[in-house]
Amino acid sequence: MNVHSPQFKELRKKCFLRLLTMHYQSKVGHLGGNLSCLDILLVLYHTILKPEDVVVLSKGHSAGALYIALWSVGLITDEQLEQFHKDNTLLSGHPPASGIPAIAFATGSLGHGVGLAAGVALGKRLKKSPGRVFCLTSDGEWNEGSNWESLIFIQHQVLNQICLIVDLNGLQGFGSTNEIANLHPLDEKFKVFNMETVTIDGHDAQELNRELDKLSEKPRSIIARTRKGSGVSFMENRMEWHYLPLTEDQYNQAIQEISLQ
Numbered sequence: 001m002n003v004h005s006p007q008f009k010e011l012r013k014k015c016f017l018r019l020l021t022m023h024y025q026s027k028v029g030h031l032g033g034n035l036s037c038l039d040i041l042l043v044l045y046h047t048i049l050k051p052e053d054v055v056v057l058s059k060g061h062s063a064g065a066l067y068i069a070l071w072s073v074g075l076i077t078d079e080q081l082e083q084f085h086k087d088n089t090l091l092s093g094h095p096p097a098s099g100i101p102a103i104a105f106a107t108g109s110l111g112h113g114v115g116l117a118a119g120v121a122l123g124k125r126l127k128k129s130p131g132r133v134f135c136l137t138s139d140g141e142w143n144e145g146s147n148w149e150s151l152i153f154i155q156h157q158v159l160n161q162i163c164l165i166v167d168l169n170g171l172q173g174f175g176s177t178n179e180i181a182n183l184h185p186l187d188e189k190f191k192v193f194n195m196e197t198v199t200i201d202g203h204d205a206q207e208l209n210r211e212l213d214k215l216s217e218k219p220r221s222i223i224a225r226t227r228k229g230s231g232v233s234f235m236e237n238r239m240e241w242h243y244l245p246l247t248e249d250q251y252n253q254a255i256q257e258i259s260l261q
Helices: 006-026 031-048 060-072 078-082 113-127 145-157 177-181 186-192 205-212 248-259
Strands: 054-057 133-138 162-168 196-201 220-225
Touching: 006 031, 006 060, 006 078, 006 248, 031 060, 031 133, 031 162, 031 205, 054 060, 054 113, 060 078, 113 133, 113 145, 113 162, 162 186, 186 196, 186 220, 196 205, 205 220
Parallel strands: 054 133, 133 162, 162 220, 196 220
Antiparallel strands: none
């Protein structure tokens, strides 16, 4: 699907509305970080991914956005979405370990996704298998030392199948990323690991499409500047929406705001 098309714009709106409804009906939080990365996932699944590619959602607390992206390409059903976060569901609050073929790993203990992606990329090389490996991380999880160990491995092995995407919304569980453990400028740190690195607007579908589609002889990292709670005025750039579920009034306002976009 062409990201310039009216069809993609309508698809985006439909997915944002469905994400809000799914979380509201299940009385589940983590909406802020789901809304910040949904544009990234929609561009990935609708314009970039080939059958041999692998996606690792390292920021597993944004499983809702992943489920909606998979639903939008027919890999998850409406009936499954209705069971989000309920007893005995496949669609738990973090991606499940099995049961959904499009999901490679259970994630959510932050700092593990980059290492998993590196393992998949090395496996592809050893097996001479085609395909790229996309790993979506939060910005806060770069506080985890395991990520930096993984970058050492990625650099040493020159795993150019890998594309890291950082959802840089500037907020994590207990405050801003600059207050908790300032890693600015993150892009310069990635470049030290010999990664081809670019910083873009993580809500601009054209920029996302252009950068996600690029191939390189080096591992790539995309710093996607986003807004926590994107598209909903009372959520945007507010730390508490890392956690809060929606009230009925908030849900109705959010639906109205997204519908008018």
